[in-house]
Amino acid sequence: MELQMVLFRMLVLVIMCSILNAFARASNVINRSCQEYCGNVSMIPYPFGIGNGCFVDDWFEIVCKSSNDSYDLGFPKPYLKRLDLEVMEIDITFPGRVRVSYPIFSSCTNVTNSTKNLKLEKTPFGFSENDNNFVAMGCNNSASMWSIFPDDSVSYGGCKSPCYRAPFTNGSHCNATNCCQTTIPSYLQAFSTTIQPKLSSSPYNGSNECKYAFLVDQNWFETNFTEPNPNMSVPVVLYWTFDNTTFYSLPTMKNMTAREYKNYTYICHLALVLRNPTNHCDCENGYKGNPYLLGGCGDINECTDPDFNITCTPNTRCENTEGSYRCVAAKNTKLSIIIGVSTSLGVLFLIFSGWGSYKVIKKRMRIKRKEKFFKQNGGLLLQQQLSTNNEVNVENTKLFNSEELEKATDRFSVDRIIGHGGQGTVYKGMLADGRIVAIKKSMVIDEEKLQAFINEVVILSRINHRNVVKLLGCCLETKVPLLVYEFIPNGTLAEYLNGQNEEFSPTWDMRLRIAIEVARALFYLHSAASSPIYHRDIKSTNILLDEKYRAKVADFGISRSVAIEQTHLSTLVQGTFGYVDPEYFRSGQFTDKSDVYSFGVVLAELLTGEKAISSIGARDTKSLAAFFVSSMEENNLFNILDNQVLKEMEKEKIIAVANLAKRCLNLKGRKRPTMREVAMELEANQMSQNLASNLQQKYGEIEDAKTEISKQRDVVSVSTTSSMDSAIAASSFDTQPLFISS
Known part of the structure; x- marks a missing residue:
């Protein structure tokens, strides 16, 4: 009886716990x-x-x-x-965006006007750098923006729109006609905008027209923008993030045990980096819905969309499972029909004919689908570029099939992601022959990104240099194009300098060697290639390090090839904040000296260990280039250098490299050295350093030899003295005199 009471009480306790858990x-x-x-x-x-x-x-x-x-x-x-x-x-859906209507800034006078946009300051919202552009419109409009950060640092940007009167029509986009646009910096919440009209000798000088400057959703701007007016608002894309208190108050994060977390269909991430807007939740692969609600993520039926079950062949049947799907063998009903009506030759003929037609049609559909993607991804344009260029041909660039690359990356698993770039996502993969490769999956292709993709393939097909990342091939038969590169295992120079590799710290010899290798690669691109190539986006994140920490220059998406007699390239300003040549920013003309300026910023990073653009730290300006030059002019160089550099290298050698970096960062391009001169000076510095080291080593060997000779002389002296003493002792017993021949 007592045992029954105990069991009854235990059952009631279990039921009550279940009810409380369900209520919670x-x-x-x-x-x-x-x-x-x-x-x-x-x-x-x-x-x-x-x-x-x-x-x-x-x-x-x-x-x-x-x-x-x-x-x-x-x-x-x-x-x-x-x-x-x-x-x-x-x-x-990750990473979380909200599109809002935001007013534009306009000026209808000939005087300089400014405004501050502080609405998002100290809020969970900011302007998305990947979705928005800064646009200036109007004849001879010089518009600029100062990005304001919480530590009171600023970042300068902007552009100048040319003066040419042309009407805007629905569906048009900014094509350098009374209009210009540029990118915005990361984590932007507040900014100040200035419109400064410029006079022009053009008959359409626009002196009586309004000028505009505004942030705008770049996709909406390119497809839906019409003639502006001073009172209009335009769509702007904002990101959002949560502070820790709000993040842990989400239903999906509240009272979650490790076991419960593992069993749910979503993942929540808490960012640990200051102002990095990545506090978010996301549905697991195979699920979709609202990851911020318990039970908000539901299973996707992959069998309803061929794009989600491409591994299933015509001979198999797709079967949906929780979070995934599987391909099972289809029931051979046709074979049963053939056996059942084997006496009827006519039915048998119809069945085989129908099956053959089905296979032919299915094969044609697959071929047409691949042809469609091939054309959509610029295959015809790539063939035209390669066929009209005598320096490259299609055979130099292998065309991979989609099945091979899907197998190499486990169907582009998120576990294989090793980086994100401006043009797409990079995966690590292993080919059937065992080679480890890096596969870049491009973003959704529009006309501008397609040109960048084709441009990178054509340029890399012409380059053969040990310090430039090697393009192995591409795949154009998928929904978005894929590029296959050699795999560079040790990440980027930026990660290396930021101390993410604790086992192999960046010594001065390593930094100098990396600088020399990058300089040699740029010298090759500018001078040694069959026609000059301007990289246009040199930065520490585009410099990769292989297994021996040798430098590899990467990301040629916005690079351009120019004729030998051509001195510059006139384009819309592109590049990365902190690395863009100020002279190029003002004139829109990119020269080989513009790459030299960007290399100067990288050289300053190698010397100081600082980032090119930083809103954290004690330096007065956000730009490393300006901070480095001003520190040298104030004789304050050794206070900003990395401790590892100061500890390992003589001050005279450091000053020589620092002066070279300062010359590369000269605001006037004609006063900068060429990459050939840069490479020669760095190599001379390395040679003098190695020579001094060899002399010191040989001096040590000479000193050791002198010591050894001295010891041998002492031994000989003692031995001779002992012999002479023995001879004198012997002479006392001998009547003949003793002669010692010399």
Whole structure:
């Protein structure tokens, strides 16, 4: 009886724990009565929401109110309550974006006007660097922006629009006609905009026209933008992040044990880097939905879309599973029909004919699909470029098939990702022959990115240098193009200098050798190649290190080849903040000396260990180039150098390299050295350093030899003295005199 009572009490306890656990989980579910739409926005997902209890905190509260626009007065639209910005679209898939309507800045006078945009300062929101561009419009409009960061540092950017009167039509984009655009820096929350009209001798000098400067969603701008006006607003894409308190208050993070976390269909990441907006949740592969709600991620049925079950062949059947799918052998119903009607030759003929036709049609469909992707990914344009260029041909660039590269990367698993670039994602893979390669999967291709992809293939097919990353081939029969490179195992120079490799620290000899190898590669591109090549994006993240820490220059997406007699290249300003030549930024003319300036920034990074652009630290300016030059002019060089450099190298050698870096960073391109001169000076510095080391070693060997000779002389002296003593002793017993011959 007592045993039954004990068992009954244990059962009640288990039931109560289950009820409490279910109640705890139910308390994390967002109220089903939350309004999910407003006006034209049909989905307002959590962590955003309308009404109490429907959003994660006040910054994500949405209010549905009437617009102030006269033409649609009374029509409700969603607004971020605290920022009073109209919400146009919310995307909670990684990395999380919200598109809002943001006013443009305009000036209709001939005087310089400025404005500050501080609305997002000290909020969880910022302007997405990958989705937005800074645009200036109007005849002879010189527009600039100062990006303002929390530590009061700033970053300068902008562009100048040329003066040519041409109407804007729907579907047009900024093509250097009364318009220019440039990229924006990372983690931007506040900025100041200045419009400075310029006079021109052109008959369309635009003196009575309005000038504009604004941030805008680059995809919307290229497809939907029309003639601007001073009172209009344009779409801008914002990222969002959570502070730690808000992040751990999310339903998917609250009271989660390690076992519960493992069993759910989402992943949540907490960023540990200051101002890095990556606090987010995401659905696991094979699931989609809202990862910020418990049970928000649902299974994807891969069998409904051929793009998700491409491993299944016509002879197999796709079967959906939880989080994935599998290919199972199809039931051979046709064989059963053939056996059942084997007496009818006519039916048998029809069955075999139908099966043959099906196979032929299926094969043609696969071929047409691959041909479609081949054309879509610029295959015809690539063939034209390679066939018209006598220096390269298609045979130099292997065309891989999609199955081979999918197998090499485990179907492009997230575990194989080794980096993200401006043109796409890089995966590590192993080919069937055992070679380890790096496979770059391009982003969704538009006309501009397609040109960059073709350009990189053509240029790398012409280059054969040990300090330039080698292109092994490409694949054009997939939805987006793929590039296959040799695998460079030790990451980028930026990671190496930032101390991410604790086992093999960057010594002075290593830094100098890397600088020489990069200089040799650029000298080869500028002078030794059959026609000069301007890289246009030299930076420490585009310099890779192989297994022996030898430098490999990479990422030729915006590089250009020029004729031998050509002195410069006129283009829209492209590049990376902190590395762009100021003279190129002002004139729009890129020369070989522009690459020299970018190399000077890398050389300054090698000497100081600092980043090219940094908002953290004690230096007065965000730009390393300006900080380095000003420190040298103030005789403050040794206070900014890396401790490893100061500890290992003589000051005279350091000063020689620092002076070379300063010359590369001269604001006037004609006063900068060529890459040939840079490479020769660095090699001379290395040779003098090695010579001094060899002399010191030989001096040590000479001193050791002198010591050894001295010891031998002492031994001989003692031996001779002993012999003479013996001879004298012997002479006392001998009547004949003793003669010692010399």
